[in-house]
Amino acid sequence: MNCISMNCIIVANGNLLFTPRIKRLLEEADLIVAADGGATHLKQMDIAPHVIIGDMDSIHPDTRCFFEKKGTPIILHPSRKNQTDTDLCVEFAVKKGATTVTMIGVTGHRLDHTLANIFLLRRLCxxxxxxxxxxxxxxxxxxxxxxxxxxxxGDLLSVLPVSDKVTGLTLTGLEYPLEDAAISMGSSLGISNYFKKSWVTISVLTGVLLVTKSRD
Structure with a gap:
C-alpha cells in the first residue's frame, strides 16, 4: 500500500481569481500541472508548473516561450483528440501517484467544459x-x-443528486440536518442549507451527490 501523500493542483484556462487562498494552495502543492493556457495564470502569479499538458491552442506564445526557457516540460498532444486538456492532466496526476487533486481555473463561460470538469471528480472518486x-x-x-x-x-452548503437517486443521505452540523433520506435527481431539497457548526458531515449509502460550499 502506498502511504505517501501527494497533493496535486491542476490549473486550467478558465476563470481564476488570485486570492491568498489560491496562492497558498499552490505554494503547498507537491505537483502543479498546467492545462494548456492555465500556464498563463501561473505566469501572472510568478509560479512555475512542474509540467504543461495540452494541445497548446490556448496558451499565449509568450507564456510558452517563457516556460520553455525555464526548462518546464511540455507534453504536447494533437488538437484532434478524445480528451480535454484538463482530462489529460487528471490522467497524468493519477499516474504520478496523486492522492489529492484540486482543480482551479476549470469553471467559466463554457458550460460544457465546466460540467465535464465537474464530472472528472467522479472518476477520481x-x-x-x-x-x-x-x-x-x-x-x-x-x-x-x-x-x-x-x-x-452561516457558510452556505448545497447538495444535489447527480445520479437517478441518492439513498441514505445524512447531513450533520447544518441548520437543516437529514438522516437516512432518499432524494432523486431534480429535487431541490438540498439547496441553500448552511453551517450551524464548524464541521459538517455528508454521507450517502448509494448514488452520487454534488456538494457545493458557496460564497455569495
Whole structure:
C-alpha cells in the first residue's frame, strides 16, 4: 500500500481569481500541472508548473516561450483528440501517484467544459483520490460515500443528486440536518442549507451527490 501523500493542483484556462487562498494552495502543492493556457495564470502569479499538458491552442506564445526557457516540460498532444486538456492532466496526476487533486481555473463561460470538469471528480472518486474544484465562489465535491468539511457558522452548503437517486443521505452540523433520506435527481431539497457548526458531515449509502460550499 502506498502511504505517501501527494497533493496535486491542476490549473486550467478558465476563470481564476488570485486570492491568498489560491496562492497558498499552490505554494503547498507537491505537483502543479498546467492545462494548456492555465500556464498563463501561473505566469501572472510568478509560479512555475512542474509540467504543461495540452494541445497548446490556448496558451499565449509568450507564456510558452517563457516556460520553455525555464526548462518546464511540455507534453504536447494533437488538437484532434478524445480528451480535454484538463482530462489529460487528471490522467497524468493519477499516474504520478496523486492522492489529492484540486482543480482551479476549470469553471467559466463554457458550460460544457465546466460540467465535464465537474464530472472528472467522479472518476477520481472511483480511483479513491480525494478531489475538489475551487473557484471564486464555490468549493465543489462529488460524494459517493462520506465527506467532512470545515467552515464558519452561516457558510452556505448545497447538495444535489447527480445520479437517478441518492439513498441514505445524512447531513450533520447544518441548520437543516437529514438522516437516512432518499432524494432523486431534480429535487431541490438540498439547496441553500448552511453551517450551524464548524464541521459538517455528508454521507450517502448509494448514488452520487454534488456538494457545493458557496460564497455569495
Amino acid at each position: 472511483t480511483l479513491g483520490v480525494e478531489s475538489r474544484i475551487i473557484d471564486a465562489n464555490n468549493d465543489i465535491y462529488l460524494v459517493t460515500d462520506h465527506l467532512k468539511l470545515e467552515g464558519k457558522k
